[in-house]
Amino acid sequence: MSHLISHPSFQQLAQSLFGTLTGDESLSLHLQAEHSRFLRFNQARVRQATQVLQMRLTLNLQAAGREAKMDCYLGSELGLNRQTCLKALEQLRRNLKALAPDPYFVAHENHGQSSACHSAVLPNLTELSQLLQSQTLHVDLAGLYCEGPMIEAQLNSKGLDHWFENNSFFFDFSLYSGERAAKGFYAGHQWREEEFLAHLQSTKDQLQLLHLPLCAVSPGNYRCYLAPAAAYDFLGLLGWGGFSFGEYKRGQSCLGPLYDKTAQLSPKLSLEENFSKGLVPRFNSSGEIAPKRIALIEGGLGAELLVSSKTAKEYQAQANGASDYESFRSLKVLPGQLPSSEVLKALDRGLYLSQLHYLNYSDRPKGRITGMTRYACFWVDGGQIQGPIKDLRFDESLYRALGDNLIDLTQETELFPNTSTYDSRGFGLVETPGLLIDDFSFKA
Amino acid sequence: MQSQENIYNLFKLLKDSCDWLSFRHLNENSTWHTSRDGRTEALDRVENQGLMMEVVVEGSLAYGGTSDLSPEGLKACFEQTRQLAEQLGKVQLNRFDPSSRGRFQSRTDSSSGGPKELGPWIEFHNQLSAKLKGGPNVLSASLAVGWQDTSSLYLTSDGGQIEQTYQKLFRDQRLTGSLDSTLQTRSDHGYFAQSCRQESEALGADNFDQDMATAERLISEVNELLRAPDCPEGPRDLLLAPDQMMLQIHESIGHPLELDRILGDERNYAGWSFVKPEDFGRLQYGSPLLNVVFDPNLEGELASYEFDDSGTKAEKVYLIRNGLLVAGLGGSESQLRSGLKGVANFRAQSWNRAPIDRMANINLEPGTSSLEEMIASVEKGVFMHTNLSWSIDDYRNKFQFGCEYARLIEDGRLTSVVKNPNYRSNTIAFWNSLKAVGNASTFEVYGTPHCGKGEPNQVIQVGHASPVCLFKDIDVFGGS
Numbered sequence: 001m002s003h004l005i006s007h008p009s010f011q012q013l014a015q016s017l018f019g020t021l022t023g024d025e026s027l028s029l030h031l032q033a034e035h036s037r038f039l040r041f042n043q044a045r046v047r048q049a050t051q052v053l054q055m056r057l058t059l060n061l062q063a064a065g066r067e068a069k070m071d072c073y074l075g076s077e078l079g080l081n082r083q084t085c086l087k088a089l090e091q092l093r094r095n096l097k098a099l100a101p102d103p104y105f106v107a108h109e110n111h112g113q114s115s116a117c118h119s120a121v122l123p124n125l126t127e128l129s130q131l132l133q134s135q136t137l138h139v140d141l142a143g144l145y146c147e148g149p150m151i152e153a154q155l156n157s158k159g160l161d162h163w164f165e166n167n168s169f170f171f172d173f174s175l176y177s178g179e180r181a182a183k184g185f186y187a188g189h190q191w192r193e194e195e196f197l198a199h200l201q202s203t204k205d206q207l208q209l210l211h212l213p214l215c216a217v218s219p220g221n222y223r224c225y226l227a228p229a230a231a232y233d234f235l236g237l238l239g240w241g242g243f244s245f246g247e248y249k250r251g252q253s254c255l256g257p258l259y260d261k262t263a264q265l266s267p268k269l270s271l272e273e274n275f276s277k278g279l280v281p282r283f284n285s286s287g288e289i290a291p292k293r294i295a296l297i298e299g300g301l302g303a304e305l306l307v308s309s310k311t312a313k314e315y316q317a318q319a320n321g322a323s324d325y326e327s328f329r330s331l332k333v334l335p336g337q338l339p340s341s342e343v344l345k346a347l348d349r350g351l352y353l354s355q356l357h358y359l360n361y362s363d364r365p366k367g368r369i370t371g372m373t374r375y376a377c378f379w380v381d382g383g384q385i386q387g388p389i390k391d392l393r394f395d396e397s398l399y400r401a402l403g404d405n406l407i408d409l410t411q412e413t414e415l416f417p418n419t420s421t422y423d424s425r426g427f428g429l430v431e432t433p434g435l436l437i438d439d440f441s442f443k444a
Numbered sequence: 445m446q447s448q449e450n451i452y453n454l455f456k457l458l459k460d461s462c463d464w465l466s467f468r469h470l471n472e473n474s475t476w477h478t479s480r481d482g483r484t485e486a487l488d489r490v491e492n493q494g495l496m497m498e499v500v501v502e503g504s505l506a507y508g509g510t511s512d513l514s515p516e517g518l519k520a521c522f523e524q525t526r527q528l529a530e531q532l533g534k535v536q537l538n539r540f541d542p543s544s545r546g547r548f549q550s551r552t553d554s555s556s557g558g559p560k561e562l563g564p565w566i567e568f569h570n571q572l573s574a575k576l577k578g579g580p581n582v583l584s585a586s587l588a589v590g591w592q593d594t595s596s597l598y599l600t601s602d603g604g605q606i607e608q609t610y611q612k613l614f615r616d617q618r619l620t621g622s623l624d625s626t627l628q629t630r631s632d633h634g635y636f637a638q639s640c641r642q643e644s645e646a647l648g649a650d651n652f653d654q655d656m657a658t659a660e661r662l663i664s665e666v667n668e669l670l671r672a673p674d675c676p677e678g679p680r681d682l683l684l685a686p687d688q689m690m691l692q693i694h695e696s697i698g699h700p701l702e703l704d705r706i707l708g709d710e711r712n713y714a715g716w717s718f719v720k721p722e723d724f725g726r727l728q729y730g731s732p733l734l735n736v737v738f739d740p741n742l743e744g745e746l747a748s749y750e751f752d753d754s755g756t757k758a759e760k761v762y763l764i765r766n767g768l769l770v771a772g773l774g775g776s777e778s779q780l781r782s783g784l785k786g787v788a789n790f791r792a793q794s795w796n797r798a799p800i801d802r803m804a805n806i807n808l809e810p811g812t813s814s815l816e817e818m819i820a821s822v823e824k825g826v827f828m829h830t831n832l833s834w835s836i837d838d839y840r841n842k843f844q845f846g847c848e849y850a851r852l853i854e855d856g857r858l859t860s861v862v863k864n865p866n867y868r869s870n871t872i873a874f875w876n877s878l879k880a881v882g883n884a885s886t887f888e889v890y891g892t893p894h895c896g897k898g899e900p901n902q903v904i905q906v907g908h909a910s911p912v913c914l915f916k917d918i919d920v921f922g923g924s
Contacts, residue, residue, distance in 0.1 A: 045537035075512035098562035129535035144899035250584035366924035421900035
């Protein structure tokens with residue numbers, strides 16, 4: 001079904017544009033393209049079905065120590081695409097004239113060539129929808145199934161050529177019994193019905209636990225276990241500038257005290273940017289290749305921050321292939337010593353939190369985070385689940401939660417591919433274990 | 445760019461090949477300039493053009509979006525979308541009768557805007573961010589400004605045709621100060637809160653004197669915050685400025701009243717709602733002083749429009765009157781599904797997403813109290829300004845919000861500045877604690893381009909206008 005631009009067509013378009021450059025002009029082309037199908041479910045039926053073909057091209061023109069960018073959208077005809085891009089180049093030339101030279105100008109370079117392609121086996125959508133209906137006769141399902149190829153590519157007039165194509169699916173869903181809900185997730189390249197049904201069954205099992213009598217939990221401080229999905233929510237907030245060297249220098253990183261070395265976290269905690277799984281492009285929007293591994297936090301101490309070339313120039317630092325926004329693209333939290341099978345025993349008395357919701361900083365410079373519990377969250381006593389809880393608000397410093405109060409991390413980790421679909425689908429991965437934390441603060 | 449003639453021709457060719465068809469063609473051009481610490485950080489232009497089609501086959505509706513506007517691209521998109529509608533016919537939650545979508549007349553607003561010369565526009569922004577950066581204890585300062593020209597064409601196979609053209613301006617100005625180990629940020633009314641719909645002659649027309657005065661105020665206030673104690677903890681009367689009321693209305697009135705949330709569409713992502721269908725006409729949402737409207741016609745407000753993306757004429761509707769919940773935020777589909785009254789708010793982020801129920805301009809109507817009267821009535825309170833932090837549960841009930849700047853109110857007078865002001869409450873209890881609503885002299889209009897919702901995800905532009913409002917006995921607190 002795909003009418004996405006091919007690598008040779010993209011190269012052909014690029015070469016035809018590079019041939020029009022004059023003087024010291026240099027051009028970089030960044031392509032984000034997808035042909036996606038989205039099925040939105042409510043009550044286990046299709047609420048909205050959408051298919052989208054979009055090819056967004058960012059042209060970055062440099063000349064005389066200045067640069068300007070322009071985004072435009074492509075179609076399938078080379079002639080029309082070339083016409084669109086030539087018009088964009090004329091606009092960019094006018095824009096460059098309005099700019100002063102950039103003191104932190106980073107010239108385009110040839111950062112090499114690469115090509116990767118992950119193919120997929122996807123389900124028949126009618127069969128998938130009918131399967132859902134037959135498997136959810138006594139529960140209510142809401143969620144999003146998403147599939148199709150995505151491309152991220154980068155070419156420039158200096159010879160750089162990176163192409164990353166990934167065809168995949170994810171199904172992010174929740175099951176309901178009245179207002180009680182449990183969350184499920186299945187993603188990959190090869191749809192296997194038996195694997196999906198196993199995920200569905202495990203979510204149904206969790207929903208059953210929610211039928212236990214509700215446990216009243218007063219505001220206060222409790223030991224809690226953040227299951228990997230909840231840990232992903234909590235640590236995900238660090239992506240809001242936490243590891244950005246530029247934001248750190250401008251006072252906007254919640255990890256300022258860690259990298260100032262006025263604070264430290266638990267020696268059990270190590271985080272790294274890690275591209276070894278190959279599911280996320282290592283090249284950024286300038287085509288620079290990040291190292292396969294960048295240690296961000298090692299044994300509770302601040303190690304490297306993510307530094308883009310532009311930030312490096314401004315603050316005389318060493319760039320490490322970071323994106324313009326200097327947020328992690330493939331985060332790995334190293335596992336701990338706690339077997340998942342012993343989580344309840346180790347938790348003993350406290351809260352088992354499957355998911356968190358709507359996190360935000362309540363005091364960013366000091367690393368204080370607030371948010372809500374969501375989905376299957378339980379009160380545990382004597383190492384046994386006693387029953388579900390009503391949603392609780394937490395408001396806690398990450399320096400306490402991931403510092404002295406971090407008891408352990410689980411031995412097992414889970415993978416969370418990026419499911420964000422704002423404007424377009426995106427690449428991204430977080431691998432994290434669960435976190436057992438003491439004295440976590442819950443509010444009224 | 446493809447001509448509209450091509451779009452019309454393809455529409456004519458395809459419109460009888462299914463039971464009902466619509467084309468929504470969008471052409472949106474934006475220019476963004478970001479200045480930091482006195483120099484240009486980025487100059488970006490976005491020319492966003494594409495088309496979303498709705499194809500109905502035997503009551504089964506599917507959406508198809510494409511950036512390939514060639515005749516072959518549109519035909520391929522139509523075939524794939526029709527196939528999707530056919531494929532899913534038996535498993536759709538709802539079936540729609542296309543005739544319910546109606547017929548409409550064309551309307552076109554004024555045409556293109558934008559600054560006449562880019563160079564002086566950029567230079568002015570750099571001067572302004574240099575001015576902010578030059579203030580005492582300022583670590584970093586930025587100014588981001590964007591203008592956007594949008595034109596859309598909506599065609600339906602039962603004869604509907606709507607053309608709309610808008611110009612919008614987006615603006616964010618902020619600085620971060622540092623003193624000893626304290627960091628504080630102050631902005632011009634919040635993150636891109638100075639975003640609005642513009643008349644073409646006003647676009648890009650920065651007011652040098654006014655903007656320099658704003659810069660002076662922000663520098664002064666961030667320095668006050670750097671030396672201020674934390675906001676005290678405990679129950680106090682809470683006076684909220686319009687630039688925080690914007691967020692308060694958005695999170696605890698706008699989202700819970702969206703009918704698609706109430707119908708459960710959003711449960712897996714943004715969440716459900718504590719509001720039940722039977723609450724309309726019965727629930728005392730707030731004190732009798734509370735009057736809230738859906739008003740897509742307020743001049744200059746960001747989400748003003750004539751028709752939503754289902755072609756429904758947009759008109760002012762009361763959502764809450766004298767504290768009583770009377771109507772929800774649901775477009776034509778949600779109204780059919782729920783049997784409830786709604787509004788014209790079936791809106792899509794862009795051509796690449798299907799419309800869903802969204803806020804537009806959700807405004808709180810002015811009351812009768814002057815600012816001085818409200819302050820004088822408070823023995824022990826806090827006056828908070830400008831949203832900084834927001835978090836609310838998935839039923840839109842239990843919330844915690846933070847602001848940039850606050851002053852204590854003691855014995856009827858504004859006194860010292862406090863930093864890191866936060867408060868938390870529950871939606872219905874909070875709105876029922878509303879004890880005074882400011883008059884028209886305190887009414888201010890803001891907007892945000894960043895309201896997120898939906899699966900697949902969408903951000904949309906919304907506007908919020910409000911007077912200053914006073915709430916009784918709210919739990920407030922400070923930073924770490």
